[in-house]
Amino acid sequence: MHGWFRNLLKSRRSLASQHEEKPSKTNVLTPISYTPTSSSSSSSGPKNLPSALSSNLRWRLKYDLLVCHSLADDDIEEAKDLVSFLEASPRNLRCFLWQRDVCPGSPIFTEFCQAVQESHLQALLITPDFLQEEWCMYMMHQALAEGPMSKRLIPLIQNISHDKYPQEIKFFFYINLSRNIDQGYSLINDTVLKYLEDLVKNERTHDSNVDSSHNGLSWEGSSQGDDLISNNKPAETSL
Template sequence: MEENRVSGIMGWFRQHFGKQRNNLDQCKRSQRDIPSISSSSCSSGNSDYTPSSLRESCTSSKSQSATSEKPLPTVLFSTFRSTLRYDVCLCHSDKDIEQAQGLASFLEDPSKGLRCYLHERDCSLGGAVFTELLQALHNSHCWVLLFTPNFLTDDFCSYQMHQALSEGPMSQRIIPTILNLPRTELPQELRFVFSVDLNRNKEFGYIQIYNTVLNYLTERLEKEESCNVSQSDN
């Protein structure tokens, strides 16, 4: 009786673990039949053993790595730039929050490195709306006014525009930006100021805004350095 019980147990072990061992051996044989692909074959471009999909993946990874490693403009590390908390204050209608967030995401991308103020995101909880806006305008290098049909019919947007004009009248700090609106619909105060048109090519318009901010920071930095040199000479 005891022998039959032991024999049954041993049979179960052989059936259970023997099957696992056979599967493991079969898996190892299959792995030996597949050519190994190492990182060296990827970097050396060995097409004999690298599937096209993997080669494309490697190429894409290298391209993305090269883009992410591109250094930011030196002006973004200047002392002058750090004197204000934000590079751009985005003035927009509450109904256009998604468009404003899209622009902010582009400018704040690590490859761009700008600092943006979005009222809905950066306003201090419990703070007075108008006070927070005035502080943001005063603490930003440039102001992007996102003109849309919603902007033109919003009294608070009109207030934002006039506050920006009072902070830096006729300066490169104000960047009128139009979306879903013809240029001729701009307020008279900004009718003859260069504006960015997002209607045709939004991404190209984003790049224009980014370059405008960089140009402003660079010009101000050069003036700052020139003044310091003149003062040291005197």
């Protein structure tokens, strides 16, 4: 673990120079840019965005997507490319990338746990290096702890066989970036948008049900109300 911290500090110090020296990949839909966009760093309200992105429910959390990856150079570059794609217009998603967004000198574990709580979804870039790093497995378990049965986790696999896929998330659908990376990036964006759209839809349904209950018949002295209460009694079970 101490070696991991040394590698992290070294990687963050050389981040700018690595970005200048390494050529961008040709299979990414948008140019690589590691500069945080306004959509990533801003916590203010929405501005001229699609309905799912402009909803108040979305802006209750700081990030739309948190991206977890290993310290391997290839994984770092892949995560940067993905975040650049998602943050670029017209997608305008707000992403958390710990190598960029963790404050220097702050406790990394604490900041990561807070970022998990402040993000709608978490993406795991699962590669051979990811499976070898204890820190990555910690990140995966932390994300699972926040929502073990929810739809908030997006596994992304690259260059691993099916038998290496972590058992902890075997019931989650994954996106295979090894087949078509452009299509994979677009699918990630669509998944985030679908999640936000479902949030808005569920909120509207809930509000509609609340309004209907307020506008319904009074329970006091109503035989219909008595029938509903009796019908909602828990069913008896036999062992």
